Amino acid sequence: MRIPKRVAVIGAGSMGSQAMWRLAARGAEVIGYDRYAPGHDRGAAGGESRIFRAVHLGEPGYVPLLRLADGLWDELQAETGRSLRHRSGCLVMGEADSPSMRLLLSSSATHGLDHEVLDRDALARRYPQHRLPDGHTAVLDRRGAVIRPEASVQAAAARAEQLGARLHRYTPVREVVPVAGGGVRIVTDDGTDHVDAAVVTVGPWINTLLPDLPRSVDVRRVICSWHLPTRHDWFAGGAPPFVRSTPHDCFGMPSPDGISVKLGLSYARHRPVPEPERLDRTVRPEELGTFRELIHELMPDLNPDPIRLSAYMEGYTKSGNPLVGHLPGEDDIIVMAGFSGSGFKISPAMGEVAADLALDGTTEHPVDFLDPVGAGAS
Numbered sequence: 167m168r169i170p171k172r173v174a175v176i177g178a179g180s181m182g183s184q185a186m187w188r189l190a191a192r193g194a195e196v197i198g199y200d201r202y203a204p205g206h207d208r209g210a211a212g213g214e215s216r217i218f219r220a221v222h223l224g225e226p227g228y229v230p231l232l233r234l235a236d237g238l239w240d241e242l243q244a245e246t247g248r249s250l251r252h253r254s255g256c257l258v259m260g261e262a263d264s265p266s267m268r269l270l271l272s273s274s275a276t277h278g279l280d281h282e283v284l285d286r287d288a289l290a291r292r293y294p295q296h297r298l299p300d301g302h303t304a305v306l307d308r309r310g311a312v313i314r315p316e317a318s319v320q321a322a323a324a325r326a327e328q329l330g331a332r333l334h335r336y337t338p339v340r341e342v343v344p345v346a347g348g349g350v351r352i353v354t355d356d357g358t359d360h361v362d363a364a365v366v367t368v369g370p371w372i373n374t375l376l377p378d379l380p381r382s383v384d385v386r387r388v389i390c391s392w393h394l395p396t397r398h399d400w401f402a403g404g405a406p407p408f409v410r411s412t413p414h415d416c417f418g419m420p421s422p423d424g425i426s427v428k429l430g431l432s433y434a435r436h437r438p439v440p441e442p443e444r445l446d447r448t449v450r451p452e453e454l455g456t457f458r459e460l461i462h463e464l465m466p467d468l469n470p471d472p473i474r475l476s477a478y479m480e481g482y483t484k485s486g487n488p489l490v491g492h493l494p495g496e497d498d499i500i501v502m503a504g505f506s507g508s509g510f511k512i513s514p515a516m517g518e519v520a521a522d523l524a525l526d527g528t529t530e531h532p533v534d535f536l537d538p539v540g541a542g543a544s
Contacts, residue, residue, distance in 0.1 A: 171195055173524045174352050174361040176339045176375070177368035178204045180211045180510050181502045183319045184517025185365050185524075186326035186333070187242065192521055196331035197361060199354065201338040201371070204323035208445070209369040210480045211315040211510060213390050215419050215428055217407045218511040219256040220309035221281055223266045225487060226273040227535045231515045233277075234531065236309065238514030246321040249314070254404070256310020257284075257293065260411035262303040267411065270305060280308040295400055297464050299413060312407055312419055315510055322517070342366060342375060344496050363498045363524040370442040370479040372503040380494055380539050383481040383504040386436035389449050391457050392426040392474040397467045400427075414460040427468055431456055433482055433507065442479060449475035482506045490519060490536035500524055501538060 171194060175186045178200040189196045202208055220236065222228045243250050260267045274281045284304040289296060298304060327333060334354070341353035342364055350364040368375050370385040395401070405427075407419030415432030435456055439445055458470045483489065483504040493499040500523045502516055509516070515531070522529035534540065 172197070172361045174199065174350065174359065174364040175520075176342065176352070176364060176366050177371070178323050178333055179206075179209050179319060179367065179369055180315070180505075180513045181516050181520070182365070182367035183322035183326070184513045185367060185502075185520035186331050186517075187322040187329070188514075188517040188521040189524060190326040190329035190331040192525060194521070194525060196326060197359065198323070198326070198331060198333035199337050199339050199352070200333065200335055203335040204333075205316040205320040207316075207476075207478070210388070210478055210507075211319050212478050213428060213476055214314065214316065214422055215407075216313045216315045216510040217256060217409065217417060217419060218251060218311040218313050219258065219307045219409070220279050221258060221270055221274050221305060221307040223258060223260070223270050223409065223411055225535065226269065226276070227532055228512065229273055229277045229279070230532050231512050234518065235512045235515035238518065239313070242318070242322060242325065242514060246325050248317060248321045250318045250321060251311045251313045253309070253311045255406040256307040257296070257304050257406055257408040258307060258411075259296070259298065259302060259304045259408065261301055263301070264411065267303065267305075274305070282306045282308070292403070293405070295405055295465060295467060296408070297466065302412070306406070310406060312422075313510065314422065339368075339375065342499060344498060348498060350498050363500065365500045365502065365520045365524055366493075367502045367520075369503070370439065370481055372481060372501070374442070376493065376501060379489065379501065379503070381483060381489055381504075383483060383489070385439040385442060385479055385481050386433060387439050387445060388430065388436050388478045388480050388507065389453060390428055390430045390476050390478070391449075391454065391472040392421060392428050393461065393468040393470070393472055394426050395467055396469050400467055410464070414456065414464065416460055418465075426473060427465075429457055429460070436480070439479055445477065445479055447477045449477055480505070480507045487536055489538040490516065490533050491538050492523065494539050497527065
């Protein structure tokens with residue numbers, strides 16, 4: 167297989183900005199395209215905070231990728247001098263006997279992850295912000311952190327440009343066309359460019375740009391809400407971000423200013439988005455019922471009336487595993503899509519994988535279970 171040198175990255179968001187950085191760091195001639203600009207709020211990388219955790223609810227194959235991402239997050243901070251991630255720990259809570267929590271504990275032990283199991287009494291002493299139902303347990307991931315998504319996307323893209331990458335802002339790509347004999351033609355409203363390889367990371371626009379993907383990506387509207395504590399000492403003693411698998415699949419984290427708490431819900435609560443350009447960004451009062459329920463049952467010291475509401479988009483697959491690899495039958499087109507709301511924490515690792523696939527045609531990192539035509543993407 168040829169070793170391409172000129173690589174297009176289409177979509178400079180969560181994954182694309184990291185791919186540009188890793189490709190440029192390895193000497194590739196990188197040309198990026200984005201329909202907006204790095205750090206915009208029209209896709210998934212919004213809301214000022216995302217969660218990093220080393221432990222994983224579900225597929226154990228993510229653990230090596232999380233370890234790779236952990237080191238690359240530190241590397242990106244060091245190279246840019248930006249504060250992109252705050253190491254705070256992370257709580258993961260769910261039914262003790264559920265398959266997902268058992269798998270999390272087994273995987274954490276197997277990989278030697280730094281974690282601590284907390285029962286109801288221990289959680290109440292350490293983190294009184296939370297209520298734990300009967301039969302539930304909590305796991306404190308000591309490597310957990312809060313990531314600043316908009317700042318991270320801008321930092322990775324800016325670092326790539328410092329290393330020689332060129333980024334076409336406000337330039338939607340209309341077509342990605344394989345060329346007979348090798349290479350890819352990139353078509354925009356401003357003209358056509360020819361590259362050796364293309365990395366397609368366009369988030370919710372994936373179905374429009376690559377309609378022949380063998381596995382569909384279900385684009386959903388994600389709501390986040392921000393709530394003020396009713397107790398002045400809610401943040402005292404630490405308030406790490408958290409993920410709950412039951413009874414309300416949800417996540418939450420303190421806002422960067424330490425004033426409010428951001429909450430989000432799982433896939434089942436998200437409405438389909440037929441056209442990404444027509445996302446309904448208005449959150450109505452009748453959409454807040456589940457937020458009120460989970461606050462009443464699990465975090466009663468938060469005010470159920472939000473001070474802020476926002477809507478974003480995420481792409482989901484049936485398995486919850488993203489599509490990562492070469493577009494079937496096309497050695498020069500790499501696709502990364504459908505990260506199902508949990509991809510931001512591994513985005514630097516995905517950038518490294520994209521660079522491997524574009525420059526070497528293969529990668530040593532364990533992503534076979536994410537292959538677009540494999541069983542993991544079903």
